[in-house]
Amino acid sequence: MTGAHTSEPRRVALVSGGSRGIGRAVVVRLAQDGHDIAFCYHSRAEAAAEAAEEATRAGARVLARKVDVSDPAACQDFVTAAEQELGPVDVAVTAAGITRDKPLVQMDDAMWRDVMATNLDGTFHISRAVLQSFIKRRTGCLVALSSVAGVYGSASQTNYAASKAGIIGFTRSVAKEYGRFGVRANVVAPGFVTTDMTAGVGERTREKYLGQIPLRRFGAAEEVADLVAFLASDRAGYINGQVIGIDGGLVI
C-alpha cells in the first residue's frame, strides 16, 4: 500500500515496542504524519496486528515483526528487513520497555538483568543498527523513551530507573558523536501515562500520584506520541541531545 495523502515520498520510521502503550501510539501518529512504519513487538501478536492495521488505515506501508530487542542479531535483522522492505530508515524510536518492580533488597538478579536487557541493551542494539545507515545518508533522527524515573529516581524501581537513566546518557552521547553527520538524538521522559504498564495501580495510590501532578491527571499515550512526532520532524531540526519531560508538571 502506498501513501494516499500526499505526493511527497513517505519517510520511514522504525519503532521498537510498537504493539502497546506509548510505542503503539507513536506507530499510529507517525503513520498519520506520513511515515511508512517498521515496528517490532515482543509477545503480543494480536495487539501488534491491531497496531499494524491502524497504521495501514492511515496510509502507511507497515512491517511488523516479533523481535527480542535484548538480542543484538535480531535487532540488526529487523533493521535490515525494514530497509529492504520500506527503504532507508529516517526516524528510529526506541520504546520497548518493561518493569520488574521490587525494593532493591528483594530484587533478584533476573529482575535486574531482564529490565536492563530490554530497556537499555535494546536501545543500544536498535540505535547501533540504524546509525550505520544514518551516517551514510548524513541524516537521521533517534528518539529514545526514558522516564521521570530515570531522571529523578523511583522507589522500588532501581532497575527501571537505572535503565532509563542509562538511556539518557547513551542518547546524549549519540547526539555528541553523530551530530556532525546530521543525526539528531533526543530523549522523551514521560511521567505517569495511562498504559498497560500503569494499569495495575490501585485507586488510592492513583489518587496519591494525582495529588503530585499539577495538572491533576495522568497523561495519554497519544500526548507523548505527539511530542515524539514533533522531535522526529524537521520542525525540531535544531533540537539535539535534549531530555524533554512530559509529565503534567510532576517535576518542576
Added chain:
Amino acid sequence: MAENLDIEDLRAMLAQTLELPLAEIGDESHFTEELEMDSLMSLEIASNLESRYAITIRDTDFAQARTLVQLHDLVAAKIEERSAA
C-alpha cells in the same frame, strides 16, 4: 526484651505505614487488594515487626499473611518459635 503481642499494635503499625485511618484496617482487609500495600511497605512492616518482637520474618513468610489476622498469627508463631529455640 520483645514487647507482648497485641493485634491493636499491629493495626496501628499498619495504619501508620499505609498512611490510612485505623478504622480502615479491618481484621480481614486484604493487604494488597483492599489496602494497596506495595512491596516497599511490606518490607517496612516486616522490618518493624522484626525489631519490635525480636523475630525473623522471611519474604516468603510475609507473603503468606495477607490480612491483619493472618499477620497476627504469623507474628505469634514466630514469637513462639523464638521462645522454643
